Amino acid sequence: MTGRLENKVAIVTGAASGIGAATVKKFLREGARVMATDVNEKGLADLIEKAGDWRAHLATCRGSVAEKCDVEAIIDQCVSEFGRLDIVVNSAGITPRSLPLEAGLEERWDAVMDINAKGTFLMCHAAVEQMRQSGGGAIVNIGSIMSLVSYPTSLPFSDGFSPYPQSKGAVLQLTRDMGIQLAAEKIRVNAVCPGFVYTALTESVTETPEIHETMKALHPMGRLAEPSEIANVVAFLSSDEASFVTGAAWTVDGGYTAV
Numbered sequence: 038m039t040g041r042l043e044n045k046v047a048i049v050t051g052a053a054s055g056i057g058a059a060t061v062k063k064f065l066r067e068g069a070r071v072m073a074t075d076v077n078e079k080g081l082a083d084l085i086e087k088a089g090d091w092r093a094h095l096a097t098c099r100g101s102v103a104e105k106c107d108v109e110a111i112i113d114q115c116v117s118e119f120g121r122l123d124i125v126v127n128s129a130g131i132t133p134r135s136l137p138l139e140a141g142l143e144e145r146w147d148a149v150m151d152i153n154a155k156g157t158f159l160m161c162h163a164a165v166e167q168m169r170q171s172g173g174g175a176i177v178n179i180g181s182i183m184s185l186v187s188y189p190t191s192l193p194f195s196d197g198f199s200p201y202p203q204s205k206g207a208v209l210q211l212t213r214d215m216g217i218q219l220a221a222e223k224i225r226v227n228a229v230c231p232g233f234v235y236t237a238l239t240e241s242v243t244e245t246p247e248i249h250e251t252m253k254a255l256h257p258m259g260r261l262a263e264p265s266e267i268a269n270v271v272a273f274l275s276s277d278e279a280s281f282v283t284g285a286a287w288t289v290d291g292g293y294t295a296v
Contacts, residue, residue, distance in 0.1 A: 040068030041276040046119040051129030053080025055236030059264035065091035072115035102156030125164040153204035173223030180228040184209035216284025225283040232290030257292030
């Protein structure tokens with residue numbers, strides 16, 4: 038049976054864990070050839086080790102999406118390895134919880150905005166230049182429910198100055214603007230906005246039972262998502278089945294934003 042991404046070439050950032058890793062696995066099962074990139078070399082090595090029958094369709098490249106030279110190198114390596122670029126999934130992201138406890142206000146802001154907002158911007162910009170040569174493509178940016186709403190006061194994640202919602206808001210606005218401006222060039226740009234997901238970014242808070250229960254209760258489905266559930270939607274938006282979808286925000290949040 039032919040996969041929905043057969044003969045497509047994709048770059049997935051933040052591929053060493055969480056939503057990124059789940060997306061790589063989903064794409065391989067759907068027939069894509071994938072360049073997986075991350076700053077975590079061990080996580081990339083684990084992806085290769087576990088690729089099994091799809092090993093020939095997977096390549097890795099260490100790089101930071103916040104560095105223009107790294108982004109350009111990732112694009113170049115992908116095209117050198119697979120001959121083209123059809124899809125980019127911008128999954129690389131951090132929260133202030135990813136940083137050392139002693140990090141100051143500006144340091145937290147700069148670090149989160151660099152990866153989440155600037156990194157998505159740089160990868161999109163470089164990818165579009167390549168996709169224009171191929172006659173089109175699809176970009177899926179991983180936003181968040183925090184692209185759309187604020188942190189609830191029932192969770193201890195923000196005092197009103199967390200850079201995470203602002204960074205994910207920027208991702209959504211970038212998606213909308215690109216989606217409109219590039220539509221005539223057959224480059225579709227969409228965002229997936231997950232609710233809380235069981236990933237390395239949420240481990241530090243889900244291990245606290247009270248916070249974990251509060252997080253689950255915020256979702257009408259009564260649970261957090263698995264990374265594979267987000268990857269399923271990413272695969273759809275990356276495929277030709279979503280040929281009339283662009284500039285859109287797809288919430289995958291168990292009903293969180295509908296309440």
